[in-house]
Amino acid sequence: MGQSWVKTETAGCDLGDERLNRRLGAILEALGERPGKSLPTAFQDWSNTKAAYRFFSNGNVSEHRILEGHFAASALRIQATSGPILILQDTTEFNFKRASPEKIGFTHVSTGQKLKDGRRKKHVVCGFQMHASLAITPDGLPLGLTAAKFWSRAAFKGTAALKRKINPTRVPIEQKESMRWLDNLRLSTELAGSPERCVHVGDRESDIYELYCLAEEHGTGFLVRSCVDRLAEDGGTTIAKVMAEVQASGTHEVRFRDAQGKEHCAVLSVRYAKMTVCPPIGKQRKYRHQELQIIHAEELNPPEDRAPLFWKLITNLPVGCHAEAVNKLEWYALRWKIETFFRTLKTGCRIEELRLATADRLANCIALCCVVTWRVTWLAMLSRKTPAADPAAVFTADERYLLDQATPERKQHAPRDLEFYVRAVARLGGYLDRASDAPPGTTVIWRGFSRLVDLVEGARLARPPTGTCG
CATH class of the missing domain: 1.10.740.10 (Transferase Inhibitor Protein From Tn5; Chain)
Known part of the structure; x- marks a missing residue:
């Protein structure tokens, strides 16, 4: 594939040493040429492999500094396009088996096969999470990552216990893992440079009232799937009760594949309404009410062999007719692109087969693999578009x-x-x-x-x- 793309994705990187900068480009080129291969196979000889190991363990190297160049290149690609930019957010988890799991971070204890004495074999699974934002055009072409965060659940130890003692809505957002959604929205909006063009798309985990307020503060858009039946209007009713009185504006047909790869077609009844959404009871003094658009799309005559589709979306984008509601449904359907990105990252680059010993080294290698994954995904979509x-x-x-x-x-x-x-x-x-x-x-x-x-x-x-x- 040549070196031009490597130079583009690393031009904005400065690791504080020109030798490290050159090594960064060499490692990215090697991983891009042989995605999915082991590190010794990718680097071909012991000297280059050892140099890569030293690079990943260097104290001046971090996943954020590695991705700075790619973020800058993503910003240039965003500026070179016109129209809305969909910024997809989601989280994935990387799991590893190690003799010293404390060097990476505990996730859970896994129960394996049964031993001869009847007991189950157990082993500790270690790993960490990555929350990423991927910018795409409305026709699905990925422009690159705009933000990424790596962390271990140990950083939020005690939050679950705190939620059992008090109302979860009263726990400050800064003490929750949910803060990652707000961080990525802010970083991505600043990177894009045109907040009015950005639409931040997330699944039910991103149904966070603080995110709605932050989007308003930055003058940017959001489109998320709701998981909470929030208080609405004057606080005496809920979103679900208001939407139950709304007449359908029409239908929309969607095609998708299930986990087994079988293709399905579903006809959705579409309803939409604009209403006042109230903040959670424990935060009504801190946040003001929001005027938001609600879109419900429920499957008509679903088959008996699978669960019916029912999308409940919340957005601050204008929805004044059936066509605009369908447009937002089509945008939300593109959220699957980031799932494809994570699948390619895990299976294509075989992240969970890496044998690096510590979380920092793994994160540095994964950051480079993220750029390779974007490149492959971009090329697949570019050849179609x-x-x-x-x-x-x-x-x-x-x-x-x-x-x-x-x-x-x-x-x-x-x-x-x-x-x-x-x-x-x-x-x-x-x-x-x-x-x-x-x-x-x-x-x-x-x-x-x-x-x-x-x-x-x-x-x-x-x-x-x-x-x-x-």
Whole structure:
């Protein structure tokens, strides 16, 4: 893939030492060429592998400083686009098995297979969480991460016990893990530079009243799925009671796949209304009431073999007609893109197979893998949205030549555009490329890149040395 993308994603990084900056670029390039491979396989020899280990353990290196360049590049891509920017927020957890789990952080004790004496084998699982914000366009093209936070649950030890003693709504937001949603909203809005263009999208875990107020303070938008039936209007009723009296504005059809990959089609009845939403009882003196739009989309005639779809969305964006309500439903459906990002990060880069010993070293490596994951996801979507784009912006001349040679004869007539070469890479990763197949996804693309770099290296070694004859 060349080094141009590596320079773009690391140009804004300053680790305080030019040697560290160069090593950062070299490590990112190696991981990008062989995503999913072990660190020794990615770096090819002991000296480079040892240099990478030293880099990850260096006290001047942190996940935030590693991602600074990528955040800056994401901001440039946001500024180069027009229209709304959807900023998807979500949390994922990384679990590891270690002989010394205290070096990473405890998560839980796992019960395994039954032993000969009838007891269950138990082992301590350690790990930490990452909360990320991914900026995408309304047609699904990922522009990059805008914020990321790594932490261990130990930092919030005692919060659950505190909630059992007092009303959870009275616990200050600063003492909760939920604070990460507010932090990422603020950081992402500042990075984008155009708060009025940003729409922060989150699942039910982001249904936080403080987030509504922070979005108003920064002049930015939000679209979250509700999990709380909040007080509404003058406080004498609730959102659910008000929405029960609202007539449906129309229907909306959605298509999705279940956990087994089976495709489904659901017809949703759509209702929307504008109302005053009240803060929680314990915080009514601190926060003012909000004028928000409520959208309910409930499935009509759901099948018996699965749970019916019922989306309850809250937003501060204008919703004045059925088309605008459907538009917000379509935006919320794109939240799945960050789930795909996390899946590619975990399975494609095989994060949970890393053998680094401490949480800091793991976080540094994961930060680099986040950039690689974005690159693969971006390329998969770019080939769908702009298939006729110039492939020279992504592939080197040697890579294009080798992909041409690896293309089956029945595919040779296709134009040599970006889609052609992305499909060629995907075929190296196991993509069948039949007429009825969906466009290639991230899994076959990152597998294909691992094979492509070996083809490039083999071709380089097969060339006669410069200055020799025959």
